[in-house]
Amino acid sequence: MTEKNSGPTVLIVGAGTGGLMLALLCEKGNIPYQVFEKSRALRPLGSAIALNKISHVFEQVGIMDEVEAYSKSFGGLHLLDQDLHCQGTFYARYPGVPQRETYGYTSPVMARPDLIRILASRIPTEKLHFNKRVIATHQDDTQVTITCADNTTYSGTILVGTDGAYSSIRQNMFKELEAKGLMHTCDAEPMHSDYDCVVGVTGPMDTEKYPLLKEELCEFKIVMGKTLPMTWWFMPLMDPELGPRVGWMITKDNTAWNKMNKGNNSNNDDKSTQGSSSDWSANAAKEMCDLVKDMPCPLGGVVGDIFDKTPKEQITKVVLEDKFYQSWYHGRTVLLGDACHKMLPFGGMGASMAIMSAVALANILYEDLPTTQEEVTKAFKEYYNERSGWGQQSVDGSRKTGYFMHKQGFLGNMIRRIGLNWIPTWLIKMGTNAYNEYRPHIVFLPFTTFKGTYQSGRTNTPSERWLASQNHTAVAI
Incomplete structure (x- = not known):
């Protein structure tokens, strides 16, 4: 069975945090889309996730109240030895850098299945397709088509692979790159x-x-x-x-x-x-x-x-594996989340990075959903330029945090003692200020106001298309 969509459509493969957030943003921005998930239903797997620097996004899309109901604010990290003696603490509250007072938000910590459920509840059931394992993709200058294991095919304007570390979309895209001699050597290497x-x-x-x-x-x-x-x-x-x-x-x-x-x-x-x-x-x-x-x-x-x-x-x-891929897009296919930057969970950045990448891509698609190959390539390049640096930084950071948490012996003990006990609060605040300096919004929804004492003044600007639509609505009323 073949299904062809009328007009430009975004095909999203993978119903994890990144895929569902992108779908929700497409829903909010009236961007045509369909989601395809290989499982028969949403799987309630995973542990706790810390959602850094993205609470304002939840507020924009209208799920902050529910996120807060199912989460606790991150207060600190206490590292103990095997006998439960405290070796050091990182505080996100007094006596450390108080996150809410400084930046206006705390980092919600919640069960991953709860976040998945909240996001999925905002997606119309007719746009979320289960038991759709993608086995092949085909793209040309006009469209991209996915073929699923149940012999169904779907065509659209662009294909977004948000299907995790072992992404079938990435694997098919890499086969095409390799056949054309465009494959990055490092991308062919296995994950670390x-x-x-x-x-x-x-x-x-x-x-x-x-x-x-x-x-x-x-x-x-x-x-x-x-x-x-x-x-x-x-x-x-x-x-x-x-x-x-x-x-x-x-x-x-x-x-x-x-x-x-x-x-x-x-x-x-x-x-x-x-x-x-x-x-x-x-x-x-x-x-x-x-x-x-x-x-x-x-x-x-x-x-x-x-x-x-x-x-x-x-x-x-x-x-647990990690890798930063150099190739994020080719033709009408683009990758998002673990599919292009798989990181270890120790830095607590995986879900946040996927969500912020979904915001970046949705912002670009909202302005003018690309249709020609030239427009698609331009949009994907803009997305890569905005998010790849953060992706590389997060992969490297998660690896260093894993070393910090697991290195045994004298050297490991000294690194942790210095990192958790001897670094002054003012220096930690410099680092957290730098991390929170730029917090982009969804450009087609009302912006939030950052309430903390730290006001970097750096965010993106509302979409001109969206502002025009709001003015037109106001005049019509």
């Missing part, structure tokens, strides 16, 4: 992989047993293993219906693990000890959980108690 990870979100938790969950702010508790090259993370979350929950993550430094186990039984069948395992099974996740289940938990009890409170179908094992 050093860590295995298990994530989950608990069900409702008893605040009498876990009193730390009563705190208003989300204070990350990160335990660094001493006998194991691993970390285990705990992030208090809020659900207005279910009550307090906990997002958690276990990471294992495979390089250090393999060195530690060098010379051990080479026939060890424990897949969790074999470097960058690609085993996503429930057994593989359990094997990693078993390594730390008897460790003391900073929220109370032992770590295994947190696992027991987590629905088994929501515990997921993944391989």
Whole structure:
């Protein structure tokens, strides 16, 4: 079956945070679009995500109240040793740099499934297609067509690949680049992989047993293993219906693990000890959980108690990889989010970067949805120029943060001691000011007013097309 859209249409492949935000922006901007997701339904997987520098975007699209209801504001990060002795803290509140007072917003921390659900609830069901795994793409000077595993095809003006680290859209685009001799050598190299990870979100938790969950702010508790090259993370979350929950993550430094186990039984069948395992099974996740289940938990009890409170179908094992791709677009195809800049989760930037890239692309498409190949290429180049620098910076930053969190021995301890205890607040504020200096808005929706004491004065400007439409509406009234 072939479906052809009348007029210019944006085909969005992937219903993650980036794809759903782009769809919501297209909906708000009256940009024709369709979303295609390979899963049969939205999958409630993942752990907590910290949403940095984008609260004003949620306010613009009208979901801030719901985001706040399902989140806690980030208050700080506490790094503990295996015996739960605090090694240092980064504060996003007093005595550090108070985020809300300084920048007008705090960073919401919420369960990834909750954000996915909130975004998807704003997308008309007829525009969100499930069980559509893309197996092939074809593009020419006039249109781009996707072919799905169920033998359906869809055509549009441009194709946006927001389908994650193993993006089928990127793979098809790279095949075309390689056939034309246009492939960047570094893009053909595999993703950089050093860590295995298990994530989950608990069900409702008893605040009498876990009193730390009563705190208003989300204070990350990160335990660094001493006998194991691993970390285990705990992030208090809020659900207005279910009550307090906990997002958690276990990471294992495979390089250090393999060195530690060098010379051990080479026939060890424990897949969790074999470097960058690609085993996503429930057994593989359990094997990693078993390594730390008897460790003391900073929220109370032992770590295994947190696992027991987590629905088994929501515990997921993944391989943490990172890579910045040089090629973000070709022909009528463009990439967004993990498809073009996969980063480690340690810096908390993956979802925020995807959302801000969706804003940048939607702003460009709103002004004049490109139709000719020349217009499409110009639009994609503008998008790349705006977002690629941030993408490279975030990938590099997440890798450095992973090193900071996992490096063991004297050097690692000294780096953390200096980074978390000896850097003065004024220097930290310089860094956070620089990070918040430029906060772009959605150009076709009413702008927000930044309320904090820090006013950089740097944002983008409203769309002239949108301003004209508002003036016309005002005159008509």
